[in-house]
Amino acid sequence: MEAVEEVYYKSLQVPDEDYSTHSYNDLIVHLNEQYATLTNDDLDNNIDRMNAKWTPTQPIEQLFHQINDARSFARDHDAITERDTIRSALKNLENSSFFTLALKE
Known part of the structure; x- marks a missing residue:
């Protein structure tokens, strides 16, 4: 997760658990859904x-x-x-x- 600034995935953070409940795949899916734009x-x-x-x-x-x-x-x-x-x-x-x-x- 170090390759992406936290501001782009902070909404995935679970209180008291940080990001431990999410996989790298969850991160990729989140980034694609939120920021990927196709022409x-x-x-x-x-x-x-x-x-x-x-x-x-x-x-x-x-x-x-x-x-x-x-x-x-x-x-x-x-x-x-x-x-x-x-x-x-x-x-x-x-x-x-x-x-x-x-x-x-």
Whole structure:
């Protein structure tokens, strides 16, 4: 907690217990909820990262991670629907030309 000035998390303090009832995750969540501000550009860039080109030379897990990371980033701000997630994954797989037959079905 030394990395953040106390003024930014003082509201988490419990009398007679200081901050012992809070985890570092609680601190991160609090800071994000109170002070994180996303712009439309941030949200657009997140969609671009989700749709970044994947190729069959990369592990398929990389595609899964980039999609999951984008959904996590957007969850509390401008959530990405499951439908949009699936469309993004399918488009990426179609563009790879590696799953052409599998995607026809």
